[in-house]
Amino acid sequence: MAERILDVKNLKIDFHTYAGEVKAIRDVSFHLDKGETLAIVGESGSGKSVTTKSLMGLLANNAEVTGGSIMFHDQDILKKSEKEMQNIRGKDIAMIFQDPMTSLDPTMRIGQQIAEPLIKHKHVDKKKAWAQALELMKLVGITDAEERIKNYPHQFSGGQRQRIVIAIALVCYPEILIADEPTTALDVTIQAQILELMKELQEKIETSIIFITHDLGVVAGMADRVAVMYAGQIVEYGTVDEIFFNPQHPYTWGLLNSMPTLSSTKLEAIPGTPPDLLDPPKGDPFVARNPYAMKIDAEQRPPFFKVSETHYAATWLLHPDAPKVTPPDEIIRRRQTFKDIMAHRAI
Structure with a gap:
């Protein structure tokens, strides 16, 4: 039997707005096993991103979790302090955000951005962290990595920036990788390359993936199980077949x-x-x-x-x-x- 590493039960999240209380997430439950890929699909506004941001403790200031639990290795993430969550983010649970253009710091060299999680979470010295960043750049398919590790984000194409964002998310070998529509801004050729890269890296580091998308076609060859979300609820879930x-x-x-x-x-x-x-x-x-x-x-x-x-x-x-x-x-x-x-x- 597969090892269960994440168990979300009866999650409810409201947003306090000037217009009133938005019931964004309404009694959502799902689980994630070690090494599997769970795809969460649905239209924009269905609650996919809000659900997964709650796993990272990254909800907006006007959000309130009004019910439920998020058990990660038998510990409820919702009960952890911000300081405790900082020790989990990037190390145990990492996220690939939708837009690589805004996910990268334009003032920092790429090598520094990849190495930063290693220095913070693994307490690796700067020289070793940069060496590991270089290896990961090669692993995600950045050509001429030795020369480009000191480049800035604007010196890379959209597909290369997405690979770098994946490298940052994977550098600490997290147990859970959340991919929030990681191929939305890419053309279909680069999209296929990124999806294939994620599958290869998943096998190498044995991470579990939560893949968020509005496109069912993208998850056909990617997911083991699929949860279909609508209006803040999961309305159907099962194996990909x-x-x-x-x-x-x-x-x-x-x-x-x-x-x-x-x-x-x-x-x-x-x-x-x-x-x-x-x-x-x-x-x-x-x-x-x-x-x-x-x-x-x-x-x-x-x-x-x-x-x-x-x-x-x-x-x-x-x-x-x-x-x-x-x-x-x-x-x-x-x-x-x-x-x-x-x-x-x-x-």
């Missing part, structure tokens, strides 16, 4: 239907917009955009229904008394593919 080929929640159907495939002839956008979390709906948060919504969706939040030992979805469509609905053609095709895959594996 289960989410891609046997999705159960209408929101997941919508995300997959909007993703181009070799067989798709038309891309379908999800109509409408996410709900206002100043006054979130009391039922299923997806009710206003759900073409399969029933009366109960507007009145009562659905529990998680068990699809398999590893697959759960919060939708009333899985209730035994719910009417049978026909999902989009693309989802039907995916389900048949899933059945074929399972049948082949059983042989």
